[in-house]
Amino acid sequence: MTSGLSFLVAARQCEIGELEHLALTSELVSVIGRLIHGLQKERGMSNVYLASRGSRFGGQRLAQIGDCTALEQHVRVRFAALDTDAHRARNGARLFSRIAVVLHALDGLPALRQRVTTQALSPEASTAAFVRLVAGLLAVVFEAADSATDPAISRALVALFNFMQGKEFAGQERALGAGVFASGHADAGLQPHWQHLIESQQRCFEVFSDFSDASVRAAWIDSQPAEARATLERLRRLGSVAGLNGPLDAELSQTWYDCCTDRIDAMQSVEAFLAEQLRTLCRQRIEQARAELRSQQATLQALAREAGAADAAEAPAPITPHLERSVLGMVQEQSRRLQSMGDELETVRAALNERKVIERAKGLLMASRKLSEADAYAMLRQTAMSQNRKLVDVAESVLAMSDYLGA
């Protein structure tokens, strides 16, 4: 066996190691998705509980806290399982750092709940705390997607991350709309933020669709019946433009909440479908890579037998022309395959990079112009529309001009 071949095997083993790490990460992502869903529900209940001065959702909220605590334990177990596997991680330092942020926020959850129970918090402050916690959990999912080295798994993780992010925007829209309808009048000041949440959902679900296969897209479409979409759009119109001209029917508050909740619960089932598909994909890719390693090792053994005479000699060299061609073929094939996987991965990761660029441009505008997130996003979008350019291109220009913005 020539010395290059041991590296051929090492490369394959490295690939399997990366896939096994991805399988663990994918399990983590799916458990995080369930925890986020639970926290989104708890956030909504806490909001109503506080807004109603403790008269509504008291019991349901306690039950929901129980569910969330159980889900949190699952997530913590998964975190601990990752820890033991540290050195396999592609961007381990970033992932672990995100996890440290999340664990710190989870450690503070009992105190937060205590303050909700004793009504020591405003509904807005409670919602904001939950939004931050969910954002931290989503950041872990983002790092997981960013760390994937297999194009197919990376695609699935990008789809899942964008779906989860879109679902979170839907949850924030539910809370915002519930406040508007409960107050009995549409607030013009809230409109840009509401619009931002609607557009952000759209953007996330577009990326999700781009990175999903037909079966997932079909499940997504089935989960959003036309009737429900029509109701949602009508309520959005009533709560925004239409509601500016007169008082809103207080009954609409419950209608809005139910409509949004049905929609979000339906999203949860699509998310579970996506997570299951990801799990299957990881299993298949690992089995496939292991089978390829076995077949590679078998070929190498056959080659070694053929080269028996050469192996007996001290010098590494003279191998037969047939052997030479087989080895060269294997080495070249593997190199080409990894190259094309790398190219494909770049394409998938471009979607993640776009998000990073837009987030950074938004952050820069928020800091330099003292804008809210929604206003910074609206400014980017406005420029993109008026210049007929892609949002990410405008964001890149903003970053390139950062010296002029005096951040």
Added chain:
Amino acid sequence: MTSGLSFLVAARQCEIGELEHLALTSELVSVIGRLIHGLQKERGMSNVYLASRGSRFGGQRLAQIGDCTALEQHVRVRFAALDTDAHRARNGARLFSRIAVVLHALDGLPALRQRVTTQALSPEASTAAFVRLVAGLLAVVFEAADSATDPAISRALVALFNFMQGKEFAGQERALGAGVFASGHADAGLQPHWQHLIESQQRCFEVFSDFSDASVRAAWIDSQPAEARATLERLRRLGSVAGLNGPLDAELSQTWYDCCTDRIDAMQSVEAFLAEQLRTLCRQRIEQARAELRSQQATLQALAREAGAADAAEAPAPITPHLERSVLGMVQEQSRRLQSMGDELETVRAALNERKVIERAKGLLMASRKLSEADAYAMLRQTAMSQNRKLVDVAESVLAMSDYLGA
């Protein structure tokens, strides 16, 4: 100690692990640089030996083979050292696969040399075999640069890779020019390739300069005295345009060879300077990260003592407000630092991605239009000039239009 803090430490340890891996890789890169320099010399000597039908460079070539064999052993030892460290590698599979290709080529080196000795090869075939081997070694360096997770080290590796690649183009130019001057007349058919080699050097040294600090740039400028540059440019002109009109002075062959060799040897000293700087940088970054880990651990221990009462209780929660703020500060600071390192890394890696995009576009044109590498590059460059666009943007358009090219 709250549970998030163990991940804070894990993130830092992960970073140190990555830095240690980078230090190993950097050693490998520097040893590969020395082997490439040796092979470039051997390639030149083999070329003259074959072109002179064995009458010139016979003895020098054998001495050079001895040097190369010793350098090859160093590289093999470094490869073996990497192997044991497999799981730390960021893109291990790709790196190992490149190494497999290189080792296979190195295993074939004794047979290649045998055929040169017995003059069983044309000078062109011998040079082409050495060019392929050097390209394989440079591909290992490229993967090493692509795998760096520390922005400062990544910058140094990008600079070093581009410098090595530029030096290799200079070596190829020496061989091409030597052939032209030895033949006594300029060949119009060789002009595009010559031009390609000159421009490729320029491009590489520009990227190298962009990613180097002032001390390296000064060393580079000092290594190329104006006198030598003037001689080189005059010879280039004589060998190309001027030489098309009449016979070339045969004496110029030696002048050309010496001029190029002085230039390349001077490059080698700059490369050694770069490699030494990279080594120092790795050592400093590791020491720095270790010191930060120690200070982090000390703070955590102090915090743990402060929270002694809380630790004694079963529940993870009530920590003092002061402790709470310290922990949050550490977690947030680390997260921000990694974020900004990631952003910086994206910027550095953009230079590598540009190269990938241009290489892929070139490959696509070569396959779909049946062009040589030089012609494919000339076509991209021509389009960039006539459309006043960056080369990488044209390359991206070519890739985006791949369906239309019928590859």
